Amino acid sequence: MYWNPAIERLSREELEEIQERRLKALVNTVYEYSPFYRRRFKDAGVHPSEIKSLDDLSKLPFTKKQDLRDNYPFGTFCVPLSQVVRFHASSGTTGKPTVVGYTANDIRNWVESLCRALVSCGVSSEDIMQIAYGYGLFTGGLGFHYAAERLGSTVVPISAGNTARQVELMKDLGTTVIACTPSYMLYLSEYAEEMGVDIANDTNLRAGIFGAEPWSEETRKRIEDKTGILAYDVYGTSELSGPLFTECTERNGVHIWADMFITEIVDPETGEQVGEGEKGELVVTTISKEALPLVRWRTGDITYMESDKCGCGRTHPRIMRTLGRADDMLIVRGVNVFPSQIEHVLLQIPEVGEHYMIILDRRDDGLDEMTIQVELSDRVSIDTTSDILNLEKKIAERLKSVLNVWAKVEVVNPGTLQRFEGKAKRVIDKRKI
Ligand code: DLL
Numbered sequence: 253m254y255w256n257p258a259i260e261r262l263s264r265e266e267l268e269e270i271q272e273r274r275l276k277a278l279v280n281t282v283y284e285y286s287p288f289y290r291r292r293f294k295d296a297g298v299h300p301s302e303i304k305s306l307d308d309l310s311k312l313p314f315t316k317k318q319d320l321r322d323n324y325p326f327g328t329f330c331v332p333l334s335q336v337v338r339f340h341a342s343s344g345t346t347g348k349p350t351v352v353g354y355t356a357n358d359i360r361n362w363v364e365s366l367c368r369a370l371v372s373c374g375v376s377s378e379d380i381m382q383i384a385y386g387y388g389l390f391t392g393g394l395g396f397h398y399a400a401e402r403l404g405s406t407v408v409p410i411s412a413g414n415t416a417r418q419v420e421l422m423k424d425l426g427t428t429v430i431a432c433t434p435s436y437m438l439y440l441s442e443y444a445e446e447m448g449v450d451i452a453n454d455t456n457l458r459a460g461i462f463g464a465e466p467w468s469e470e471t472r473k474r475i476e477d478k479t480g481i482l483a484y485d486v487y488g489t490s491e492l493s494g495p496l497f498t499e500c501t502e503r504n505g506v507h508i509w510a511d512m513f514i515t516e517i518v519d520p521e522t523g524e525q526v527g528e529g530e531k532g533e534l535v536v537t538t539i540s541k542e543a544l545p546l547v548r549w550r551t552g553d554i555t556y557m558e559s560d561k562c563g564c565g566r567t568h569p570r571i572m573r574t575l576g577r578a579d580d581m582l583i584v585r586g587v588n589v590f591p592s593q594i595e596h597v598l599l600q601i602p603e604v605g606e607h608y609m610i611i612l613d614r615r616d617d618g619l620d621e622m623t624i625q626v627e628l629s630d631r632v633s634i635d636t637t638s639d640i641l642n643l644e645k646k647i648a649e650r651l652k653s654v655l656n657v658w659a660k661v662e663v664v665n666p667g668t669l670q671r672f673e674g675k676a677k678r679v680i681d682k683r684k685i
Contacts, residue, residue: 255371255403256364259511260566264559267510267567272306274539275514279303279312282545285330288323289547309514309537310525314548320350320491329353331543341389342490352391352490353543359398361540362493365509366399372500372507372564373484374459375429377404382422384432384440385464386674387411391494392464396431405429412436413673419444426456431495434462434471434483435676438606441478442667452480461486461498465675466576466592470599474606485573489551491544492536497571502563505570512540515569516548517557520578531556533578534571552577554590582612582679585620587657591679597654598626603643605629607669613682620683622659624651630666 254260262270279300282289293299296313303311320328329336336353343349354362375381381400385392393411400407408425410418412432418440421427430437437460444451451457457479463486472483487506488496492513497506508515517532518525526532534551554576559569576590583589591610598604605627613621626647634640644661651659 253371253374253376254566255368259509260368260372260568262511262567264567268306270511271514271539274511275306275309275537276300276303278537278539278545278547282330282547286328288319288328289330292319292547306514309516309548312537312548314523314535314550315546316550317350317491317552321348324348325351326353329543330545331355336543339389340391340394340490340494343390350491352493354493355542357540358493358542358544361512362395362496363398363402365493365496365512366395366498367402368509369486369496369498369507370399370403370405370461372566373461373498374482374501375400375403375405375461379405379428380408380426380456381405381429381431382408382410382418382425382427384410384412384418384430384436385495390674391488391490392431395488395494395496396461400431415440415443415673416447419447419449422451422455422457423449428456429459429461430457430481431461431486433464433672433675434467434475435465435672436674437462437475437479437483438471439671439673441475442671451478457481459484463487463495463498466574466580466595468592468595468599469573470596471606474599487571487574489553491546491549492538492551493541500562500564500566504562505558505572507562507566507568507570508536510568513538515557515571517555520554528559529556531575534574552579554578580679582610582622582681584612584622584655584657587655589622589655589657593654594624594651594659597650598624598647601647601650603629603632603634604647604663605666607671608678609669610679611682612680622657623662624659625662625664625669627666627669628663 283300292313298311335355337356338354341349341351383396387393459482461484475483484499486495486498514537516535520533534553536549538546553574555571555574576592608626611623615621647661
């Protein structure tokens with residue numbers, strides 16, 4: 253099933269033709285209407301007239317989160333505020349928030365993008381969708397809300413949190429699809445169990461659309477095993493509009509709609525484009541946004557791209573599961589470690605539960621120390637101290653073989669570590685406090 257079959261199955265050549273046309277229009281618009289971009293282009297010594305084909309993309313300067321912060325709140329907008337119909341904003345925990353503005357067309361295109369995505373993972377007007385992403389300035393709730401309604405699905409706009417109510421309404425209203433962070437789904441399924449509700453047998457839930465934070469294949473498997481649903485990945489960032497892209501039923505990467513976005517993967521250090529299938533930072537140029545168009549937006553997310561035609565028949569390129577953000581990378585005793593690698597190792601060990609915390613500290617002798625607290629799975633019973641010690645040793649050895657750095661492992665009882673209703677925060681870096 254397709255939402256927009258004519259566009260979703262365009263040939264590569266036709267898509268490139270659209271991209272080229274829209275890219276030329278974009279550079280002219282931003283140069284004319286945005287003092288920020290005009291200055292940027294001048295500093296980079298490039299004029300819109302030099303952008304003649306997609307190959308010229310790399311002549312353009314990058315745009316970064318700091319640029320939006322430096323020009324807070326509206327300095328990067330390309331339309332007068334009278335044309336802006338909505339704002340969203342990032343939480344701003346690490347500085348000024350970034351504000352995103354939308355024209356009526358921007359909202360329409362955002363909805364179009366997510367409708368294509370939702371249909372590609374099998375959502376239809378028959379579904380009852382429980383939207384458990386936060387509503388408000390965060391883009392998750394309202395993004396899903398508008399698209400699900402446009403599809404004709406029945407929306408349960410419950411927002412994040414209030415977990416007992418989530419379980420109760422899921423049962424009573426017959427929710428078939430849930431949208432929330434994967435960490436919240438883990439918590440919700442555990443909570444349901446405590447309430448005596450078995451999601452697999454006592455509810456109609458059949459699929460979940462999970463994203464807004466990195467998650468591994470192992471987490472997907474754990475969620476699916478616990479709840480009997482199919483778990484799909486959804487990717488997006490507030491600056492690009494919000495949740496925009498999901499996996500299709502092939503579940504082999506997230507389709508990025510190439511008529512609206514041009515994607516590149518670059519080496520995060522040098523900014524040079526890398527080859528097909530090589531890992532690097534995702535850079536996106538928006539070719540249909542009006543209020544806040546982004547030229548070569550550095551997402552910070554590390555992934556790789558596949559552009560061969562997908563088994564679902566869609567021609568738009570796919571990005572693979574993101575490894576995390578370049579700035580999430582931890583440097584422990586000089587070794588680069590992504591939290592997602594730790595999750596990958598932990599959840600392959602059957603005795604281990606789904607919840608973990610990574611704590612970094614600096615010892616008196618100046619060396620970094622990484623402690624990983626992980627819960628014992630509620631499905632196994634290990635009682636003796638020596639069994640726990642053996643398990644901790646096994647986990648530490650597995651981690652060392654993948655990460656190349658030792659971690660101190662502490663196995664704790666099920667239910668003792670913090671749970672999250674929105675994006676999980678699993679790293680505490682005391683070295684920075
Ligand atoms: O998280 C938008 C969103 C809402 C996406 C609901 C999906 C579902 P921001 O708060 O701006 O926007 O955070 C964007 O979250 O750069 C990634 O680092 C991370 N992220 C989002 N989706 C995924 C995913 C929303 N599927 C930042 N896998 C991005 C890994 C993800 N990381």
